[in-house]
Amino acid sequence: KSGHLVDIFLEAPCDDNAGVMVKHCAHRLVLALRSPVFAAMFINNSKEAHNASIQLQDVSATTLQALLDYIYADTIPSLSSLSVPRLLDILNAAHCYLLGTRHFNYVAARLLIVP
Numbered sequence: 635k636s637g638h639l640v641d642i643f644l645e646a647p648c649d650d651n652a653g654v655m656v657k658h659c660a661h662r663l664v665l666a667l668r669s670p671v672f673a674a675m676f677i678n679n680s681k682e683a684h685n686a687s688i689q690l691q692d693v694s695a696t697t698l699q700a701l702l703d704y705i706y707a708d709t710i711p712s713l714s715s716l717s718v719p720r721l722l723d724i725l726n727a728a729h730c731y732l733l734g735t736r737h738f739n740y741v742a743a744r745l746l747i748v749p
Contacts, residue, residue, distance in 0.1 A: 643687040646698040656695035657687070658702055668705045669731045692730060697723045704733060 642662050645655040665672035675682035682688050690698060700710050701724070710716075710724065 641686075644698060644702075645687055645689045646693050646695040647691065649694045649696050655689065656698075658695075658698055660702065664705060669733055671731045693727045694723065696720070697727050700724050701727055701731065701733065704728070 640659040640661060642660050642665070644658045644660050646658070648654040648656055662672075662676045666676050667673075674680075675688070677683070693701070697720070700720075704710050716724070
């Protein structure tokens with residue numbers, strides 16, 4: 635995540651939907667180990683397997699950063715300070731990319747107790 639040996643860039647739209655894409659550094663191996671969706675992108679003969687950059691239109695830049703934090707560190711920083719809409723975005727993206735559910739079960743439980 636520090637930029638060393640980066641072999642893929644994930645791009646997601648800026649949260650204000652101004653058409654600006656935010657680029658995140660990543661490692662194919664790490665993404666593939668944590669998400670079967672990313673694994674399928676990189677293993678099969680798809681355009682993602684050969685491109686140095688992938689545009690993800692289904693998540694915002696902030697949501698993508700939360701997913702990458704989870705993929706790399708198994709945690710979501712500042713989880714308790716996130717808004718309900720942001721939590722829902724993260725849950726939806728985690729579901730779409732078939733990420734593990736341990737921390738996301740906590741997120742779902744938090745949604746049930748938000749005043």
